[in-house]
Structures are given as structure tokens and as C-alpha cells.
Amino acid sequence: MSYLTLAIGSGRTANKAMKLLSKAGIEFPDFHNNSRKLVIFDEKKRLKLIFVKAVDLPTYVEKGAADVGIIGKDTIMEERPDVYELLDLDVSKCKVVVAGFADREYETAKSLTVASKYPEITKAFFEEKGIRIETIKLNGSIELAPLIGMSDVIVDIVETGTTLKQNGLIILDEIADVSARLIVNKASYATKTNQIQQFINEIKEVLE
Numbered sequence: 588m589s590y591l592t593l594a595i596g597s598g599r600t601a602n603k604a605m606k607l608l609s610k611a612g613i614e615f616p617d618f619h620n621n622s623r624k625l626v627i628f629d630e631k632k633r634l635k636l637i638f639v640k641a642v643d644l645p646t647y648v649e650k651g652a653a654d655v656g657i658i659g660k661d662t663i664m665e666e667r668p669d670v671y672e673l674l675d676l677d678v679s680k681c682k683v684v685v686a687g688f689a690d691r692e693y694e695t696a697k698s699l700t701v702a703s704k705y706p707e708i709t710k711a712f713f714e715e716k717g718i719r720i721e722t723i724k725l726n727g728s729i730e731l732a733p734l735i736g737m738s739d740v741i742v743d744i745v746e747t748g749t750t751l752k753q754n755g756l757i758i759l760d761e762i763a764d765v766s767a768r769l770i771v772n773k774a775s776y777a778t779k780t781n782q783i784q785q786f787i788n789e790i791k792e793v794l795e
């Protein structure tokens with residue numbers, strides 16, 4: 588039986604995903620927190636794990652370079668990959684929010700400059716609200732943008748709320764609750780159905 592290739596986004600989801608796999612009895616002897624290895628196998632050689640940049644993960648799964656992937660719902664909402672989303676892993680729970688200063692006009696604004704690493708989510712949300720926006724796409728430290736006058740508000744994920752608080756920003760609107768999801772390449776699901784279903788069942792058991 589050939590192995591399944593599982594993509595994991597390096598960063599905040601990776602450690603939580605590794606813990607979940609370990610709970611399910613799937614161990615990776617070569618995994619260490621500060622390891623720089625990008626490809627590792629589980630001890631039974633059923634899974635080949637590849638670590639990829641989170642924002643690229645949907646592409647790896649959509650193109651079939653990985654059969655399955657574990658990725659935040661925020662990235663799925665932004666990238667809209669043509670894949671199956673089969674399981675909510677109930678870890679890495681965050682909110683996608685609009686944040687900014689408490690004392691500035693928001694609800695009544697006709698136009699806003701918004702900094703975000705999620706331009707598609709931002710566009711859809713403000714279109715619905717009928718607010719005209721200019722989006723500034725950034726790749727990190729989004730909270731800095733309103734502090735230095737580069738944007739009126741930001742669209743970003745909040746987990747503990749510490750980053751907002753320490754920078755004097757508050758949540759102005761909530762867009763979505765997000766968590767880590769299991770996504771599956773469509774062709775792989777057709778050709779490796781049993782393997783993928785068995786993997787999903789093993790994970791499901793530890794979620795219950």
C-alpha cells in the first residue's frame with residue numbers, strides 16, 4: 588500500500604496538528620519542535636508529511652502534490668481551493684475580525700482603507716456592508732498599519748486578543764469563527780478512498 592502525503596502549514600497550526608496526530612497514535616520519530624526537516628515519515632510509513640507555507644497549502648492539495656492537508660479555515664476562505672473539506676479538527680480556533688481604534692468612525696464610514704493578509708475575505712465582507720474600501724495587502728504585523736496611519740482598520744485573525752490589546756486596538760466587527768480543517772485532493776479521494784477514510788476515522792476518534 589502506498590503512503591498518503593499530508594501537508595501541514597508551518598506556523599501556528601503545525602504544533603497543534605502534530606499533537607493531534609500523536610494522540611491518534613501516528614508518531615513521527617524525526618519531528619522535533621525546532622527541526623528544519625521539510626519531509627518526514629511516520630514510523631509505519633503510512634504517511635509522508637510535508638511542511639509548507641500555510642498560504643501555499645491549498646495549492647499543494649488542489650494540485651495533488653499532497654493528498655490531504657491541515658489548514659486554517661481562514662486560508663480556505665481566502666484561497667477558495669477546489670478541494671474537499673472533510674473535517675473540522677476543532678483546534679487553532681480563532682476569529683477573523685475587523686479591528687481598529689475605538690474612537691474612530693467605523694459603522695458610519697462610506698469608505699475605508701483596510702490592511703489585511705486576506706484581501707478576498709475583506710472585499711466580500713465590505714461589499715456586503717456597502718462600504719467602499721481600498722485594501723492594502725500585507726503579509727504580517729498587520730496591527731502596525733493603523734498605528735502608523737497606513738490604514739483605518741485591519742482585517743485579521745485574533746486568537747488570544749493579546750496583539751490587539753497591546754497595540755491599543757479593539758474588535759469592531761466579527762467576520763467568521765475559524766479553526767483547523769482537513770482538506771482532501773479530489774482525485775486522491777477517488778483513488779485512495781479507503782486510506783483517506785481510515786485516516787479520517789483515526790483522527791475523528793480522538794476528537795470525540
Ligand code: PRP
Nearest residue numbers: 727728729743744745746747748749750
Ligand atoms: C497572527 C495575527 C495576529 C496575531 C493574533 O499573527 O495576524 O497578529 O496572530 O494572535 P493573538 O490574538 O493571540 O495575539 P501571526 O502570529 O501569525 O504573525 P504575523 O503577524 O507575522 O502574521
